Amino acid sequence: MPHLADRAFAATFKHVFTFSLLYEDSEVDNRVLELDPRSRVLAVSGAGCGVAGLLAAHPARIDAVDTNPHHLALAALKVAAARRMTSHGEFYQLLGRGRHTDPARALQPLMTVLPAWIGRYWRAHHRRFRDNLYAEGLVGTFQRLLRQKVGVDADFLRTVQALPPAERLARFEPIFASLRRWWPMRALVNTPLFLLGVGVNFEQRRRNLRASRSESMMNVVTAQFERLVRTDLETNWFVWLCLTGEFNHDHPDAVPPYLREQSHKLSLVAPTRVGFHRASLQELLADGTPGQWSHFSLCDVLDWMPAPAQHRLLHRIARVGGPGAVVLTRSVEDACVVDRVGLSDRFERVEPTSTLASELERTRLYGRVNVYRVVSGA
Ligand SMILES: C[S@@+](CC[C@H](N)C(=O)[O-])C[C@H]1O[C@@H](n2cnc3c(N)ncnc32)[C@H](O)[C@@H]1O
Incomplete structure (x- = not known):
């Protein structure tokens, strides 16, 4: 099956x-x-x-x-x-x-060196750069919803990144707890739509659950958030993009x-x-x-x-x-x-x-x- x-x-x-x-x-x-x-x-x-x-x-x-x-x-x-x-x-x-005032003009010269189908693709999709490329796609959409719920901004990240890991975790813990209780998240996280949206197929889901000795992807996701919080947040471009929709443009290595x-x-x-x-x-x-x-x-x-x-x-x-x-x-x-x-x-x-x-x-x-x-x- x-x-x-x-x-x-x-x-x-x-x-x-x-x-x-x-x-x-x-x-x-x-x-x-x-x-x-x-x-x-x-x-x-x-x-x-x-x-x-x-x-x-x-x-x-x-x-x-x-x-x-x-x-x-x-x-x-x-x-x-x-x-x-x-x-x-x-x-x-x-x-x-992830944005450009005139993406059609910016992309056009790049297409001359690429296969024809890629040129056609970007002529149809250059508007993805109008607002923010990184808010597009299924992951971008999920992250947008998450941001609306969590309400964390770049200033919050700048403040917590200076704290020792245990204190950082304590600042994030109420956020994780509210996510665990949030019914749309609980409903979504074990569905095929969620798996599609995070690029995890059923085989990898099974491996994830086995590795985390758990029966719900909710535990996998929250454990991952907790691991992420312990990393160097200043340069962790995955955390910045997820929680603010942007890279940390203040740091040249945070991309x-x-x-x-x-x-x-x-x-x-x-x-x-x-x-x-x-x-x-x-x-x-x-x-x-x-x-x-x-x-x-x-x-x-x-x-x-x-x-x-x-x-x-x-x-x-x-x-x-x-x-x-x-x-x-x-x-x-x-x-x-x-x-x-x-x-x-x-x-x-x-x-x-x-x-x-x-x-x-x-x-x-x-x-x-x-x-x-x-x-x-x-
Ligand atoms: C395996 S997925 C998982 C997500 C990945 N960790 C990431 O960050 O993008 C990565 C890419 O592999 C592609 N992919 C999966 N199986 C493939 C295969 N057998 N041959 C070629 N591409 C494949 C998917 O279309 C997707 O774009």
Whole structure:
């Protein structure tokens, strides 16, 4: 039954614009992937902050893949803007503040380097930048509702971020308690609409509940809020966006790395060739040839799959990547996926890198951020 539900989920999810922001800490990716000018990366795009962030390392090639055209088109826009908008001020206005007085004019020159369907997409959707890109999409809509209920502003965040974690938690506790009691939240949080809106399919929901030893997503969500409050709030762009609808524009590092001035400078001169593939990772890998990619950045798509599908995907990666290839993957669980699906003869987990990455990941959504190296492709 979960397989059927997840097939319906995948069929629906690929038509829905869910994310404007990648809910993964791409600062961690840049740190652990160790790309160089010979690297060829196959990366699941999601909202594209991670893909755009890879440009600064000047890999030879990036292939961004996603089944959801909304997310892939946004990723392509972020990449094109990082490479072509020479003014950091204008680039930041568009994608840091998420708004532009004349988005049609700003986007038009970027489209000349992108596939035709992406040009058509943005001609139809440029109004997303009229008010605030980050209030758009299903996640943006949920967060808007949450903000209306919670009523927290940037001044509140600035005040609490200076407090020690225990005091911070005490300031947030009444807010969490009111959310737990709030009937629309209680009604919504266990529905398929909520899962669609936060990009968690039924398989990953099951993993989330198992990891948190709970029967309700409400407990998963509140535990995550509590973990988030303990992070460095000043630079946690996920918290700022959720609670204020904006990044913390006072701090240059409180945005995904691709938006930072230094990274933008490097992106402007990146020699990297970038392809955008509206397909599944499985399809792209099935056609892949040995040695085609040296790095595989999977977001958390393995969490969306049952164990046999995880096995097939990792098996293909080992074949296509060959010895030395690197795989970056996130999971809401602590378990080592390679051990669980019986592929520890093909992959080794890179340590202490994986443990460090898991600790650094500031979304606090994942139990583990793991880096694996292929030891045998055959
Ligand atoms: C797995 S989702 C989950 C949310 C993710 N953690 C984020 O922050 O965006 C990320 C992206 O993966 C895409 N996706 C899921 N399964 C895929 C697959 N098998 N092949 C390609 N893309 C996939 C979704 O369309 C979505 O855009």
